[in-house]
Amino acid sequence: MTTDQDRKRPGRPPGTSDTRDRILVAARDLFARNGFDNTSIRAIGAAADVDPALVHHYFGTKTQLFADAIHIPIDPMTVIGPLREVPVDQIGHVLPSLLLPIWDSELGKGFIATMRSMLAGSDVSMVRSFLQDVITAEVGARVDDPPGSGPVRVQFVASQLVGIVMARYILELEPFKSLPVDQIVETIAPNLQRYLTGDLPGLV
Amino acid sequence: MTTDQDRKRPGRPPGTSDTRDRILVAARDLFARNGFDNTSIRAIGAAADVDPALVHHYFGTKTQLFADAIHIPIDPMTVIGPLREVPVDQIGHVLPSLLLPIWDSELGKGFIATMRSMLAGSDVSMVRSFLQDVITAEVGARVDDPPGSGPVRVQFVASQLVGIVMARYILELEPFKSLPVDQIVETIAPNLQRYLTGDLPGLV
Numbered sequence: 157m158t159t160d161q162d163r164k165r166p167g168r169p170p171g172t173s174d175t176r177d178r179i180l181v182a183a184r185d186l187f188a189r190n191g192f193d194n195t196s197i198r199a200i201g202a203a204a205d206v207d208p209a210l211v212h213h214y215f216g217t218k219t220q221l222f223a224d225a226i227h228i229p230i231d232p233m234t235v236i237g238p239l240r241e242v243p244v245d246q247i248g249h250v251l252p253s254l255l256l257p258i259w260d261s262e263l264g265k266g267f268i269a270t271m272r273s274m275l276a277g278s279d280v281s282m283v284r285s286f287l288q289d290v291i292t293a294e295v296g297a298r299v300d301d302p303p304g305s306g307p308v309r310v311q312f313v314a315s316q317l318v319g320i321v322m323a324r325y326i327l328e329l330e331p332f333k334s335l336p337v338d339q340i341v342e343t344i345a346p347n348l349q350r351y352l353t354g355d356l357p358g359l360v
Numbered sequence: 361m362t363t364d365q366d367r368k369r370p371g372r373p374p375g376t377s378d379t380r381d382r383i384l385v386a387a388r389d390l391f392a393r394n395g396f397d398n399t400s401i402r403a404i405g406a407a408a409d410v411d412p413a414l415v416h417h418y419f420g421t422k423t424q425l426f427a428d429a430i431h432i433p434i435d436p437m438t439v440i441g442p443l444r445e446v447p448v449d450q451i452g453h454v455l456p457s458l459l460l461p462i463w464d465s466e467l468g469k470g471f472i473a474t475m476r477s478m479l480a481g482s483d484v485s486m487v488r489s490f491l492q493d494v495i496t497a498e499v500g501a502r503v504d505d506p507p508g509s510g511p512v513r514v515q516f517v518a519s520q521l522v523g524i525v526m527a528r529y530i531l532e533l534e535p536f537k538s539l540p541v542d543q544i545v546e547t548i549a550p551n552l553q554r555y556l557t558g559d560l561p562g563l564v
Contacts, residue, residue: 280530280531280532283531284531287531288533288534305535306535307535308536308539311535311536312536314523315526315528316519316551317523318522318523319518319520319521319523319524319526320523322519322522322523322526323522324519326484327484327487327488327522328484328488329488329491329515329518330492330510331509331511331515332516332519335512339562339563342561342563343555343560344516346554347520347551347554347555351547356546358544358545358547359543359547
């Protein structure tokens with residue numbers, strides 16, 4: 157993770173902070189307009205009038221740049237990486253075990269604030285794109301959706317997880333807001349797992 | 361339901377539209393500050409400097425006034441009333457069957473827009489109050505929560521339902537947004553029912 161100190165250390169040549177900002181502006185614009193999948197580091201570099209290598213230099217991977225662009229203070233791969241190693245019949249449990257401690261942490265506050273402001277504005281396209289392109293590609297590809305239905309299983313999972321964010325951090329329902337992470341994880345895990353791998357007669 | 365025509369018919373004495381607005385402003389203020397339960401029609405009348413009978417005359421019951429205050433275009437009793445007749449082991453199915461057609465309708469659009477603007481501002485207190493005081497009182501009272509835990513079961517239900525609103529109407533995930541109501545109801549009903557009456561080891 158890059159901190160403000162790293163970014164503005166005195167030894168850097170003048171103008172780099174401008175460059176960095178220009179890349180971020182270009183990235184936000186392209187992610188919002190074209191989605192995560194259809195936006196390349198090359199296109200962002202072109203829009204910001206810098207070499208693609210410089211985009212990588214400042215921001216790392218595309219998911220890291222995306223996270224920075226929407227003010228998620230951690231790399232989504234922190235969650236996605238471990239999930240790749242998890243058998244599909246345990247994702248319902250592991251996914252909230254990874255997410256809730258992050259959301260509960262200081263880092264998570266920025267994410268919640270950003271999500272809230274996006275929901276307010278017309279900026280939902282980035283949240284949508286992230287859910288559709290990143291989460292669907294990573295988790296949705298590993299479950300069996302009904303033929304021709306699209307990634308519905310993982311979208312039901314997303315609906316429950318977004319609802320947890322709303323109830324715990326935005327609506328701050330009590331006692332929900334104060335429940336230990338473990339209790340929430342244990343309570344929702346079987347439901348998430350059912351969405352992922354259970355029998356869903358309504359969808360056949 | 362009262363329409364604009366009813367409210368502003370020519371025969372009415374001047375000043376009534378002012379009175380009505382004053383009541384709404386007072387109601388919003390008190391509901392937001394003190395919650396639904398702790399706000400009486402009498403207190404709203406006092407704050408608006410009108411007789412409580414006039415509040416009833418313009419708006420009907422307290423839930424109807426609350427719905428008007430937060431721009432819900434239907435009386436919440438449309439949902440709550442039928443639920444009272446439903447055996448508790450069917451609420452997981454009946455609740456979304458009642459809610460989704462409303463949310464999908466033209467009337468629902470105003471509700472979604474209001475929810476969104478509340479989430480953006482600092483106005484979540486009204487949504488929270490409604491979920492905590494009305495839904496918890498109506499449905500939460502009928503399920504067995506773990507001793508001393510508060511109304512957690514119904515709050516897990518709320519988290520899933522709020523998540524459906526987010527995924528379908530605000531994030532507009534595809535194909536989730538386009539799924540027939542029945543498919544969503546059948547898919548989430550067993551999960552909602554588990555939250556209400558199932559074995560939840562995480563919460564014991």
